[in-house]
Amino acid sequence: MKRERRIAALLLAPSLLLLLVLFYLPQALLFVVSLGRRSAYGGVVRDLSLDNYLRALEPLYLGILGRSLALAAATTVLCLVVGFPVAWWLARRVPARLRGALLALVVLPFWTSFLVRMYAWVVLLRSEGIVNLALGAFGLPRAELLYNDAAVLIGQVYGELPFMIVPLYVSLEKLDGALVEAAADCGASPARAFASVVVPLALPGIAAGCLLVFIPSLGAYLAPDMLGGGRTAYVGSLIQSQFAVARDMPFGAALSFVLSLGVILLLLVFRRPLRAAQAL
């Protein structure tokens, strides 16, 4: 018993050390910074004030946080709507021998850097981009596709979609097809069987997918920066600009803690339904 515990501690040590040195320690430092003030030259003056947090809760910044929430929510909903049929098809329609290969195709974009993939969307959507060239070829007027919220949403959905499909696939693959037939047998139309049987039983996958998409989307930086034209309209870009442009590290740090706190609060709110779903 003692020996086993020693081995367990030994096995855990590298990851604990990594987390401690590269995550918790910087977080603690960042927290100290967030309580300080910006010096005239962009340095940090140590202090113990909550001014940065109060500033982060001003309407201007709350509005930006709200926009980020809306972006994350829209991304999550769109990923769910787009990803569910794909996951269903992969898990229940495709012959088993092809599933692995097709699932690999879903994850394949991860082999390319997110930055490059976002830049690919710039190429597609810009005013001389492929989409506009195609529109022109059909004699249609050009559209301003880039540097707006729709472009940010497209890029974000595209980037996060695999995180939705994979957990959905896992829970839909486990779903017993006879249950769907049993629902129909009891008189449920396909839509009703979907709502009453498929969705409740796929809830663990739906919840996991939504969390995996929502949380990174909330702090999204690259898509807003590259497809949204780099205006600090989302909290991710706002934080980045505090560090890199405004040289106000304390405020940037405070903003990032507000964002983390928001995520933690959301997780707490959804903890009960998530646990109920996992118990099935």
Place this chain on the structure above:
Amino acid sequence: MRGALAIRGLSKSYRGHPAVRDVTLDIAPGELVTLLGPSGCGKTTLLRLVAGFESPDAGSLSISGRDMTSVPPHKRPVNTVFQHYALFPHRSVAGNVAFGLELRGLSAPEIEHRVARALGLVRLDGLGERGVHELSGGQKQRVALARALVLEPELLLLDEPMAALDPKLRHEMRIELKNLQERLGITFLFVTHDQDEALVLSDRIAVMNHAKIEQVDAPETLYERPRTRFAADFLGVQNLFRASVLDVSGGIARVATAGGLQLQANDDGGYRKDAAVWVGLRAERISLVERASNVFEGAIDDEIFLGDWTEWRVRTSGETVSVGEGNVLARARRRGDAVTLSFPKEAVLRLEDGEASE
């Protein structure tokens, strides 16, 4: 007409492989008909065609006189007890039974009343609040039955509902199911690969093999007079011989088996001189004591003890014949003994080779 099922020329293939081939079957209201056959014979596909989970390539089917060929499953007046019950894991026992009633938009008190009555019918009173994962196999089966019966189907389909139960429970459930069916008067279409189950339960049995129905008859008729080699084999006719007809005269056919055994059989009109036939002989119709029209000398080659009776393998004239004997008599014999085996003409069954006629 309520509860009548008429299947006309129904066919279904999967990737060119026929699962149900040109099946025609009529079931009267209130009848309990079993589809009996080995796995892969198409019996489950036929059931799924009736339920509407599969759509046929050809043919039609009607329930209670209404054409149902292209009606989706949720609109058919049919309910199914699934092989592994397919209970909804996210609903309680009562929630499972109530599901179909909720879909029909009944009021909460009405649903509660009907669920309680259905659970009483399958003797699960008071278990409504349980989760389905807390139930034993037998209880799960009862819930599945209650969930189907509560909707008062015109036709109840049962897909090997006993397969997952232990033998003792299976025996009890057979009797209970039969009683329930007689009491409710609902038409049952029952799929099984278990010949005992089919014999106990059915008003009529449809024997299926290679996607076709080979014979439909009452259990006694099917047992006494199987018409095809497959049906005889599946219903436990131990002695099956390929034979040729020597001559037919005066209502008696003489046939010789491939091993050289010459038998006399009652001519049912199907024997043709010099034609090849299959003949079957039930082990329990052969006696080592009495003397009838067919008499052969032989010696006991092997014995299979089966509890209340023993099956002797008797070597005689180039064939090995299985002979069943109750253990009161069988105790006196042992391997190597010379015996005289005998059976009446009517014990010889003429069988068609359903597979060869394709």
